[in-house]
Amino acid sequence: MFYREAGDFKTSYRDDNQTFPIRLDRAGYWVAIAVAFGIVPFFVNDYWVNAIFAPFFIYAIAALGLNILTGYAGQVSLGTGGFMAVGAYAVYKLMVAFPEINIIFHVLMAGGITAVVGVLFGLPSLRIKGFYLAVATLASQFFLIWLFNKVPWFYNYSASGQINAPERSVFGIIVTGPNTEAWAKYLICLVFLVGVAWMARNLTRGMTGRKWMGIRDMDIAAEIIGVNPLMAKMTAFAVSSFFVGVAGALFFAVYLGAAEAGESFGISKSFLILFMIIIGGLGSIFGSFAGAAFMVLMPVFLKNVLVGGMGWPTDLAAHFEFMIVGGLIVFFLIVEPHGLAQLWRLTKEKLRLWPFPH
Amino acid sequence: MSEQLLFAAEVTLNGLMAGVLYALVALGFVLIFKASGIFNYAQGVMALFAALTLVGIQQGQVPFSHLINAIFGTNIHHFPWQVPSIIAIILAAGVMVGFAWLVERYILKHLVGQPDIILFMATIGLAYFMEGFGDIMWGSEIKTLDVGLPSGLNETIDTVTYNWFGYGFFIDNLDIVAAVIAALLVAALTIFSQYSKQGRALRAVADDHSAALSVGISLRFIWVLVWSIAGFVALVAGIMWGAKSGVQFSLSLIALKALPVLMLGGFTSIPGAIIGGLIIGVGEQLFEFAIGPLIGGATQNWFAYVLALVFLIFRPQGLFGEKIIERV
Incomplete structure (x- = not known):
């Protein structure tokens, strides 16, 4: 409903060529920057x-x-x-x-x-x-x-x-x-x-x-x-x-x-960073961020759940992490070779139509 | 002959023997690459996994015992029996065939027609998965593998060379066995691919996928077959390396060395894998022997890669690889 270019008229080439052509995207970008610089450092x-x-x-x-x-x-x-x-x-x-x-x-x-x-x-x-x-x-x-x-x-x-x-x-x-x-x-x-x-x-x-x-x-x-x-x-x-x-x-x-x-x-x-860009999405700036976030957060998450929550030994959890990383890479390559970035793109396409089907 | 020269000759011989082991791993790569065009990064981890499985079966370990213990709070480790080596080897080979089937069923089938590089990355994912899986299944501690192969100094060679040159060559029995087994394996593979029905089908697929399909060869069966053979080759390589230096994670790093071997020999050539392995084995030993002390040693870590890199600049398809023809 909000995420569309309808009504957002571009009157110059500069506007037409901007990085985020959709208003909500632009706003989101500035909000993210503001939060990252202005709020998070205090907490x-x-x-x-x-x-x-x-x-x-x-x-x-x-x-x-x-x-x-x-x-x-x-x-x-x-x-x-x-x-x-x-x-x-x-x-x-x-x-x-x-x-x-x-x-x-x-x-x-x-x-x-x-x-x-x-x-x-x-x-x-x-x-x-x-x-x-x-x-x-x-x-x-x-x-x-x-x-x-x-x-x-x-x-x-x-x-x-x-x-x-x-x-x-x-x-x-x-x-x-x-x-x-x-x-x-x-x-x-x-x-x-x-x-x-x-x-x-x-x-x-x-x-x-x-x-x-x-x-x-x-x-x-x-x-x-x-x-x-x-x-x-x-x-x-x-x-x-x-x-x-x-x-x-x-x-x-x-x-x-x-x-x-x-x-x-x-x-x-080397492999860790290669995995980040495969899972995030090859040839995508957003994908690099998403992949890095995923590969940093997943071990922390797994460690908290498996070691903290279920009381597994750390080495077992580490091996499990290997399995999950490997499995996820194969899974992503089969289901979505373009990674998280493509999922995000699809979500955005869907959002542009939502809630009207046409 | 001078002492130095004799010593260099001994180093060369030992390098040849190490090269045989590299060639064994490289052979698995070549088989899969020829039949399916997939650059199987997981070959090294397959060797590790095969060796782990072999040791596990042999010593009667309970699979996933760590996981079971962690979840149910039990304390089980071993079955009360030990399995004879030969049966354990057959069982481990069976596991590798089952693994090949699973890989075809759950990974390759879904990736047909993807760009080569995607398939390559999928095998990297597979390698990671198997590394974790193998450790969870059999435990990650270093294991000794003993299937009754002879090892230690070969007395005969030592005495004979001592009588000839006044200097005894030190050559490990295990290396000699490895060389013999590798030769037998290559001979068996050659006979299989030349004279058996499946072997001919395999060569047909390697030559042209679609033409092979059109005359009624089942691609999926061939893929399972070739991954099984590669699994078996991995098992042999795993036994050799495992008997030499224990079954542990570094086994899969040694397998990385098979990559420069392949580049040198060409991805599509079985003789290339053997000769590439020998060149790398001898080259890195001689380089370490002659130049290593001058620049700080431990040059084996990178020599193979740099040699392959320099070589490729002059001959991008490797020694025996098919000429790369690009069409626009």
Whole structure:
């Protein structure tokens, strides 16, 4: 009844091209932003931030990154964990080397460094396609993790081989290190998430995004109509790795505080983020959010129900979680290959007609 | 011959033996890929699951005992019997056939005609499911697998080489058995696919799905068949790896190594899987031996992948793969 464009007249091209053409969508978006920035920070405590909000925001950034590469440009990557590790170690080296520079710039620079590494490992994608590329990206995953474990320069020769985030602040508010307030963690992740999502949205609906999608749908055909495959694939790798690097940097500096390459950024992380975009929906910004939220909330939920509610041992619950994740992925691929985003789209289509059937 | 050279030769031989095991896992991938065009990521977890099932049956474990104990508060673990190895192997093979049927019935049937990448991701989901399922069914602790295969240093080779070169080669009996079994398995598969009716049907499906359908070959039966064979190959690989390093989660990670093997050999070629396995096995051992100490060691973690990556840049279809022809 409310969710329709009837009566919402567009009088300029600008109006016609806006991100949310339907009034209710637009309002919902602004309300969500206002609640996230204006209300939630006053109520969050450590548990909510550490268990739900911080991982959700950070994984959403990584999922956006992978979705650009896999969902929009069609290049399957199993090296996300490795690229997150690049972001984490880059931000660590920068934080230690230039303590006087604001951490925001460090995170962005870490993203930039990851983008360069991503382009390097993306170069073979010009020759290698499909499964072959998916397996080839495993090379980056294993090689990068090995590199960070074996070369002491990366972890500043610390005895444990771990990296620890020193205390840094933005405008006098501590955002990294053990003394960070919950709301500060929440806000810095949220700021990055909103920025990244805004970038992703506008990149994907413009010319760059259309080129990516052309390459995804059929690269030879795209090349014939004038898309430069080198540029399209390399920009996809660069932008995607930038996002993933930012996610890795935040994951280490803000969320974990201390990290070890193999443990925090192993192959399971790559799969986790791949699952997020499959369940959420390939080639959809909303899907990246939905998938990240789903994969963060489900373990928390299962743990509360199985361990807290039914008194199962934790390891059994963990195995059960594996089964459910695997089963859900197969289920989604069979029933709705386009993920939660497609369900949302269908709901919206239905809503536009409701309550009148025609 | 100098000491170094002899040592390198020993490393090469051991690499060959490790390569045989990679090739065994890779073989399962190739079979399924040829018959159904599905890149079955779950092959490694199938090996793990098969080995877990084998150990479980052999030692008379109660399936799902942890789950049952957690729900009903009972405390059961084992049946009061032990099953002889050979019967346990047959039963485990039966379980893998049943598994193949379930996969066809509940997953593949519904995904016919989807893009390859969707099928690939479905098998990743399947791998996760089986990992959790196997752990819930049989427990997640490390198990020792003993089906009576010989293991330990092979005395004969040690003595003979000592007499020849003045340096005894250390080669594990288990590796030799694995090599022999792998050779037998490949021979059996070749004979099966060349001379039996089902084998010919299988090759027909691999060649052209729709043409095979039109002459009356049941695609679904072939899929169940090929997944069963892959399950059996996984069981053999699981026994070998399990006897070598215990049945545990890392088994499925070793199976990841089969992926570069495949890329090197080509996804569609059985000889490619064998030769790719040998190249990777020898390559990573020699690289670790020659260059590893200079750059910090543990290069086996990534060498196979990087080798395959570099190789693919020059030959995107692998050594023996069919030439990739793209039509617009």
